[in-house]
Amino acid sequence: MGKDVIIACDFASREQTLAFLDRFEGEGRKPFVKIGMELFYAEGPSIVRELRRREHPVFLDLKLHDIPNTVKKAMAVLRDLDVNITNLHAAGTVPMMEAALEGLTRPDGTRPLLIAVTQLTSTDQGAMERDLWIEKPLDQVVLHYAENARKAGLDGVVCSPLEAEKVHAACGAGFLTVTPGVRFADAAADDQKRVMTPAEARRVGSDYIVVGRPITAAADPVAAWRRCVAEFVG
Numbered sequence: 114m115g116k117d118v119i120i121a122c123d124f125a126s127r128e129q130t131l132a133f134l135d136r137f138e139g140e141g142r143k144p145f146v147k148i149g150m151e152l153f154y155a156e157g158p159s160i161v162r163e164l165r166r167r168e169h170p171v172f173l174d175l176k177l178h179d180i181p182n183t184v185k186k187a188m189a190v191l192r193d194l195d196v197n198i199t200n201l202h203a204a205g206t207v208p209m210m211e212a213a214l215e216g217l218t219r220p221d222g223t224r225p226l227l228i229a230v231t232q233l234t235s236t237d238q239g240a241m242e243r244d245l246w247i248e249k250p251l252d253q254v255v256l257h258y259a260e261n262a263r264k265a266g267l268d269g270v271v272c273s274p275l276e277a278e279k280v281h282a283a284c285g286a287g288f289l290t291v292t293p294g295v296r297f298a299d300a301a302a303d304d305q306k307r308v309m310t311p312a313e314a315r316r317v318g319s320d321y322i323v324v325g326r327p328i329t330a331a332a333d334p335v336a337a338w339r340r341c342v343a344e345f346v347g
């Protein structure tokens with residue numbers, strides 16, 4: 114695995130997801146896909162097994178956050194689904210992240226990549242201060258959480274492409290930045306507030322970009338995916 118475009122498969126059902134992905138038959142490879150809570154809660158682990166059976170690399174985006182023992186056991190279940198990347202909330206603390214890694218690691222020492230959500234992009238400075246009683250500047254909080262994730266042994270973080278350079282500077286070039294909030298230069302931003310094009314995300318050093326509607330809602334999703342890969346991976 115290296116730099117790649119991950120398609121956010123934000124569909125409500127297995128049928129919709131597989132019909133969408135069938136359009137990529139005949140491409141040289143199976144696109145990397147992200148499965149989130151909506152599809153996972155609707156269809157369960159079988160949708161993950163099906164996509165792995167069809168040889169799609171899978172990022173399972175379930176954002177775990179609970180006591181360390183519970184997260185460790187949940188991660189042991191995800192480990193056996195053979196996903197490529199999964200995630201949790203860094204807010205769960207360093208011991209929770211360490212327990213997650215333990216649960217995710219197979220007896221032979223291999224494991225899926227594990228990345229952390231720092232602060233959700235829906236959380237702004239005001240909400241952090243008002244609801245969470247966190248008074249530090251948001252960008253410092255993001256970097257602190259990223260450093261905690263690195264300390265715990267995780268492989269990277271989900272972050273805005275605007276934060277990718279700072280995260281690499283603080284945590285090292287090998288620490289993965291997986292970045293949503295990507296739009297083509299000639300397209301609408303939808304509800305994303307801070308966006309970058311795939312080419313800009315490449316310039317700031319994002320390792321993976323997560324792209325939903327610019328591909329899933331395109332008139333020709335395969336052409337949109339190809340364009341995204343060409344701009345981001347080259």
Ligand code: C5P
Nearest residue numbers: 121123233234293294323324325326327
């Ligand atoms: O359609 P769009 O490209 O906006 O989809 C982006 C995907 O990335 C969605 O699945 C969304 O939930 C996810 N995401 C995000 N911002 C975050 C974390 C995840 O947009 N901070």
